[in-house]
Amino acid sequence: MSGPREEESLSALLRAHVPPERSAGWEGVEGLETLLRELLGKGREAWPAVTLPAETFVKHLGRHLPAEGGAEVLRQLHGADLYLACACAVGERHALLAFEQHVLQKVPARLGQVAASTVDEVLQVMRQRLLLGRGDTPPRIADYSGRGPLLSWVRIIGVRIVGELASLDGRQELFDEPPETLARMLAPNDPERDLLKENSRQALVTALRTALAAMPEGERALLRLHHIHGLTMDRLATMYGEPRSSIARRVMHARERLLKLTRGELASRLRLDGSELESLLGLVRSRLDLSLNHLMD
Amino acid sequence: MGCPDETTLSDFLVGLLPEARRQEVLAHVEGCAACQRALAAGGDSTPTAGVPEASPPGSPELLARGATLSRYVVRERLGSGAMGVVYAAYDPELDRQVALKLLRPEGRHVEELKQRLLREAQALARLSHPHVVAVHDVGVCGDGVFLALELVDGTTLADWLKEPRPWREVLRVFLDAGRGLAAAHAAGLVHRDFKPANVLVGRDGRARVTDFGLARPATRAGMLPETPTAPPAAPEEDSLGQLTRTGALLGTPAYMAPEQLDGHGVDALSDQFSFCVALYEALYGMRPFEGLSLRELGRAAREGKVKAPGRDSKVPARVRNAVLRGLRPRPEERFPSMEALLAALAPGPSRVRTWVAVSAATACLVGVAVGYVVAHRHAAQCAQEVEKLDAAWGPARRERVRAAFLATNKPYAADAWEKLSSALDAHASLWRSLRTESCVAADGGTSGLALQTSACLDARLWQFAAVTEVLEKADAQTVQNVPQLVASLEGLAVCRDAPASSTRPQPSELLRPRVDAARRKLAEARARMEAGRHAEGIEMTSALLKEIDGLDYRPLEAEVLFLLGQLHGHAGKSKEAEDILYRALWAAEAGRDDETVARVWVLLVWIVGDQMARVGEADRLAQHARAVVERLGRERFPAIATDLHLRLGGVRLVQGKLEQADDELTQGLELSRKTYGPDSLRTSYFLSSLGRVRARQNRPADALALYQQAQQLRERLWGSEHPALALNLSNLATELLSLGRAEEAISSWRRALALLEASRPPDHASLGPPLNNLGSALRDRGRLDEARKYLQRALAIFERSKGPNHPNTATALSALGMVAYDSQNLDEALSYQRQALERVQSALGPDSPRVAAPLMYLGVVQHRMGQHDEARRHLLRALHLWEKENGPESATINHALRPLARLELSAGAPRKALAYCQRALGNDERAQGTETPDVAMDLACVAEAHLALGDAARAVPLLERARSVNERTPRDPLEEAWVSFLLARALGEQEPAVELARAAVLAEEARARMAALGTRARVELREVTAWQERHPAPSSVARKAGTP
Incomplete structure (x- = not known):
């Protein structure tokens, strides 16, 4: 040839x-x-x-x-x-x-x-x-x-x-999100999280877990993909076949629902006292905003 | 369905699956954690997730080896500085080593500081220069900001200089570093901390500047007090010890320019100074300024006392002279730029050699070299764009403005200059960095947003230039108007954040040059308006209107007409303003210029509804204004929305609809605080308007507090000599008067009047209210001739500026009527009050609450004239109108209740009178508490009714209370004298009459005070003297005086 x-x-x-x-x-x-x-x-x-x-x-x-x-x-x-x-x-x-x-x-x-x-x-x-x-x-x-x-x-x-x-090997735990990962969903690399009292942290994780379970599957997947797995908005837009802005809006809504559910959980089931609840929720909200900004850059 | 295979997932990630399949996969993925995980691995995600915890517990700042930050994997810690820690790290995405710098701002404004750091780091990241350490990436982590920097294999210049080096080699490295600094300056960045430790020399011999002083205040504005520019002034011994002991550690002050040591602003010229200190030290082996303490060091630098270099130095005089010039204490005496300094340092041939060397070094990396040249050319263009700033606020103009200010010889000129220069310096600096940023971002011409931002910033620059042009020819009045001028500079950040809503409609390219030229002139005319030079502004705008005739660009026509209308409005020519504004409206509609449409409607609300008091029309105008603001979006145009609240609040006040006014203004206050900040001029407008609402709601203490807030804010912004302070002073005085502080009130009015008369013609519209109020206050003091003079001036001004039927005009008429009443010219008084009534009725209709006041005055006059039925009819009608407007328990209706009570006393119906008085007392006590002049009047009213019913015993304690209130909070001397007289009567009629002596004393006191009030108290005085004749002073306390 x-x-x-x-x-x-x-x-x-x-x-x-x-x-x-x-x-x-x-x-x-x-x-x-x-x-x-x-x-x-x-x-x-x-x-x-x-x-x-x-x-x-x-x-x-x-x-x-x-x-x-x-x-x-x-x-x-x-x-x-x-x-x-x-x-x-x-x-x-x-x-x-x-x-x-x-x-x-x-x-x-x-x-x-x-x-x-x-x-x-x-x-x-x-x-x-x-x-x-x-x-x-x-x-x-x-x-x-x-x-x-x-x-x-x-x-x-x-x-x-x-x-x-x-x-x-029966190493099934890989498929559960470890609590730390879950909390990171709200607060990546946040030193303040370390300062939370152990029981508050546990409460936060429990509340988050319950709240997540109560979310519609689609929204949960979206939050997981974006916040835990860190897929960018552009990538999600491609995968979902939607404009970036609409994906961003959906993530935002899902996030708000999660916050609302978490707040409800913390307030009702875990019976945290007022100041502790507020500081925890404040942390949840501010850190989530921050991490969202960070990931949406 | 089982999990999709890797090819499917991979196609899914890049969007290549057919639609039906994509949806299937998506549906699966949403429920499958394993696939989500797989997608995360395949996608271009940030791999922080699922990686071991970044920070070991207990030391959250330190990152362990293998920890990740964003996408970077930490390898080792390289060092730490004041602001943060530096790590060597690996970037798996781009497969390269980087230096990772973590900055953790601390202090009270963490969020603000973080955003600033981020912005500046982003600007730095756009700067690509061979002699600046490249910033690859910038991001946020928690409260901090991180920078991924080029990892340079080499040493710091400080270490490099520890070896003996030939001066040529030293100079070459410094020239490199200098070029890096120059490039940063061209990008609008200032280093702020140039020193050998902040320059890296690579193994390739190339110097790169690093560690830009990101966290320090950028400008003379000094926004972050907790991170001082200069180290805090430590006690002398401490700094002495540190300086001598650890020179390098505290080395920074040794390189600081005097202006920086003094804590003033820092700019490119300060970097030049630091550069020259470092170069001097490197060339001669010692620092140019001696000083064992910060203070000594600063003094040496400020005085330019440079130590003589050793004589055996081989460094040529050319280099030494250039370095010495860079070390001059006065920034303006240094080289105008780094480029100029570098040119002086490097002789011609050597410069060529250097360039060739650089070219040769990069020749093997063709792509890199070309990229650099292009970037460099673009940076040069950006530098040119930014130089346009010099026309608006270059050193030359800055100096001329300063000279003009000081030449006015006003005592407040120096202070005004300080405020002005720091505000304008900050404005210029912000403009420079935003403009550079947008220019760099517009690279390649694809970024429409960046181009819009640039256009927006350029338009702001015209405005800036127009303002500084006015300032250059500043006279005393302009100096006074500095705060408004500064406040009129539109914000710059909004050009970056929302350029679309901050840019005027743009014409076709063909028209652009002429439209731009016209807009520039328009900016100049607007600056005249802000400077209070209305006539000049009208002249310029009218001329401009003719010039653009035939240009056929409607948005521009609308802008010009709008300004012309606004100028007429400010000049008090409401009628002309209205006509012009409608023309502006039509032009804006034709040009589809919604923003101007909105502005016009809002301004019309003010002109027609407030200034001309055609309140019927105001409602419709308000609807138009609301509709267009809604169409534009309140959030997008907060300034217009804020204005609308203000204007509507004003109209509601004119209409007397206090609840609605309260609503508008409260909403507006909140929006204004959010949009303009709590200390803005705009916010003060809302404070004072709300004050007016409170005043009308008869809450004088609340009103006074609001006016005082507004006053403080304005004096801070304007200084204490500003004519525009007059309005608020006038309002303040009214409330002071309500609270019985008559002398303070009068002096406040006199101050207001003096401020206005100093700057305006004697018949200017703004003189009306203080003249009117001063007249009324003087009337109360019985100074009737003085009062009449002021009131007549006020009347003439109101008639001309507001129209004959405006409520203000009626107020002046009523006040004149009451002067005539006090002068005992009852026919004249009656005629004034009838006129007032007719005029208000013809403007507002017979049912307007504003009709109540003239009705009440009319009733009072008729009462004295003995026309009891007429008087009663008018007073009841006033009562009804006030009740309808404010409710039956409002203190406002007392203005009708008390005259009604007096009427019924005269008419011989004391029980009716008593009921009226008791109602009034209840209203006032509810609204004001128990200690106000109004309450004293009500007490006297009740007591007088008791007296008329023959119940002196009940009257006495009430009158004692009234007297003690009057002593504490005096207001109307006639009312107070009347209380004394009533008490005398009550004591005289009391059984047993044990206090006849005191009664006589009180009667005499009343007589004396009434006599001092002259004509005003003539009628009351007659009653007192008659009583005194019937009750001669007792010769002994025990003997009861005979009564008829």
């Missing part, structure tokens, strides 16, 4: 490798050749040490393309990430090295509260599952479609594995 022929034939190659039921959509896409060359270029530029024949890449690409979408779909692809994943799937040595360094090592930061030994375990499982094929099955990394960032896709798998390991 000589150079010039390869260059000329990327689009032809693609058409040849898109599954027949989807190939019709890829006839007559304008500038297809250029787009493909750009994608390939991105991969080679990002990973110069990695050797990957153009045909392998285009073939891989063909497997992941939807039936329709044309040029826009190609433009949105994370070319460099897809290139790396494809090279890993075929076991290219430099690609595996790069994956280890540039992707896998960035996973632990997002695994949450996990012991160091567990982290190693998780990474080991990930290497096995992502990079090694079993029999005829290609390595899982071949499933990466290039539509979102590779790191994000890999991190999701990492968290899933943490969950699997936890349920294997």
Whole structure:
């Protein structure tokens, strides 16, 4: 396969490798050749040490393309990430090295509260599952479609594995929010929280927990995603398919409902005395505002 | 449904799922904590969540290794300073090392300080310069603010200088640092704490300035008293010890400019001074100023006593001279900017070499170099934009204004200059930093908001320039009007926060230059109005109106007409103002300029409803005004909403609808405090208007308190010589009078009148109320000729400025009528009162509560004329109107009850009189307590009825009480003399008549006091002398005088 022929034939190659039921959509896409060359270029530029024949890449690409979408779909692809994943799937040595360094090592930061030994375990499982094929099955990394960032896709798998390991070991508590996390929902990094009397803190956590349970599921999820998991308003807007402002409003409403419920809980069930209640509620309100500002920046 | 796989979740995160699938996934995720967790891992979230606690218990400020702050992972602590702690940290997102600086403001204004820190840090973050340590990120954590800074591998300049270095090398590093400072200045930032310890020298030899003094007050305004600019003036010994012992630790004062040591404001020129101290020290190995204490150091710096450098120095004279100029004690004698200083320090060839070296160093990083050049060019443009400020408040104009102020030779000019200059310095500084910020933010031209902010700020600059232009030609009156001028400067922060609602409608690009030019002139005319130069303002605005004829830009036409109307209104020409304002309204409507529409309606409410008292129309105008303010949004335009409350409150007062006035003004007061702050001029307007409501509700003590608050506020803002103080002084005096403090009241009125006469023509509208009130007060004292003179002036002014049928005009007529009554010219009195009545009726209709007062006066006159039926009819009608307005238990109705009682006494119906008097007494005691002059009058009234019923024994204690009240709170000398006389009568008629001697003494006292009141008391005096003739002074206490 000589150079010039390869260059000329990327689009032809693609058409040849898109599954027949989807190939019709890829006839007559304008500038297809250029787009493909750009994608390939991105991969080679990002990973110069990695050797990957153009045909392998285009073939891989063909497997992941939807039936329709044309040029826009190609433009949105994370070319460099897809290139790396494809090279890993075929076991290219430099690609595996790069994956280890540039992707896998960035996973632990997002695994949450996990012991160091567990982290190693998780990474080991990930290497096995992502990079090694079993029999005829290609390595899982071949499933990466290039539509979102590779790191994000890999991190999701990492968290899933943490969950699997936890349920294997009966380490179920990972799925409950520890009280401290719950309180952080209202007051991230707040030294004043440390000053709260232990019983007040406990009361606050209990009230919050009860209040959360009483919230509609959708609102609870929204607060959790935003306040505990720290997803940005923009990200939530994308996920919910709504404008940012409407998401922000929904978070705000949910938050207000939570505050109201919490206040009710603290006041009625826990029978805190007046001044203690007020100071606790004041803290809840002011800190929540603060953390909200912080996260909405 | 099971959990979606990683590809689905990943697509979900970036919004690539088909809609139906997206909703399925969303529905699942909402109920699935595991998927939420997975999404968090995949999303670009802040990974604080789920990471071990940041602070170990017990030391909340210190972050442990591995702790996270925002997205940064702490590695180790690098050091700590006064404001916070610095950590080395890792940024996993961008995979780089950073220095993380945590600032924890302390003190009373934590929130405010935090916001300031944040704003300034954000400004710093936008500053990208090779010689300034880069701020990558800024955020909030708890009460603190953190900065993620470029982590520089190297050493501080202070450490770097510990090695012997050739002077050229030293100069090169300082030139680097100087360029960093210059770039910060161009961005509107002042370092405030430049010293070798705050410059980092990297291993690459590049110097970078760091540690901008974020937490210190920015300007001469000095807003945060608990973080002093200079270290507190410690006892001399302490500072001596510290200075000599730990020089570097307390090193900062050694680098401070004298103005900074003195606690004055700090600007770019102060940084220049600090820079030169550091450079001098680095070049010559010693500090330029000697001093073992702060005081000595400050003195040396202020006197410019620079220590002579060693003779063997190789440093060229060029460099030394430049450094010495930067060390001049007077900021204006230093170089005008860092750039100028750097140019003087670096000879031509060397500058070129430096530039080449920098270019070569960055050549291998093409992207970086290009980015820097572009950013630099943009920064230069921004610097140019900001320089426009010099036209409004540059050093030259500042100096001319100062000179103009001092040239007026007024005793208060120096004080006014102090207040003015610090306010304008602060305004300028804020403008500079906001304008730089918006210019930098507008980089790339995509940010519409930043462009709007810039346009808004530029319009504010015209206004600023217009005000300073007026100030430059300040005469005595302008100096007096400084507070209004300053208050008229519209806020700047709102340009950043809500530029859309702070910017006037903008014309097409084609028209823009002419519209801008006209708006600039309009700003100048408005400044004339604020300076009280109404005629000049009218002239300029009228001319401008002609100039823009044919421009065909309606919003501009509306603006010009609006100002013209406003000027006429302030000049007391209500009729013209009304016509012009309607034209403004039509222009604004045609130009879809809602904001001006709202302003016009609000102003019309004032002109027509208040100034011209056409209250029937006022209701409709108020509806228009309310509707348009609602359309604009109260929250978006709090200034207009506040104005509407004020104007409506005023109209309700004119209408006599006190409850509604109270509502409007109370709401307005709250909004004004929120919008303008508790000490604003606007707030004082609400205080005094509420005072007027309280006064009308017959709560003189409350009214007095409100007026006094307003007075204090205004004297603070205006100084004590300001003519506009007159109105409030006049109101104050009225309440003083109600409380029986007549002499204080008269002197208050005289002060008001003098203030006004000093600055206005003798027939100016504003002279009316004090003239009227002074006349009435003098009438009470029996000084009838003086009173008549003042009242006639007041009447003429009211007739001309408010119209013949305005209630104020009627008030002056009634007062003149009562002077005629006191002068015993009853026909004249009757004619005045009839006129007053007719005029008020024709303006407000026969059922208006404002008709009650003239009716009452008419009744009083008719009573004396013996026309009892007529008198009774009018007094009852007055009573009815007041009752309808204020309720049957209001103290207001006593103005009718007491005259009715007297009438019934004359008519021989003492029982009726007694009932009236007892009702009056009850009302007053409920409203005012038991110790006021009104209560004394009521007591006398009841007692007189008892006397008429032959029950002297009951009258005596009442009259004793009345007398003691009168002694404590005197008011009307005639009333008081009458009480003495009544007591004399009661004692004389009492059985057994044991106090005849005292009765005689009291009668004589009454006679003497009445005689002193001249004509006014003639009728009463006749009664007293007749009684005295019938009751000659007893020769002995035991003998009862014969009675007829």
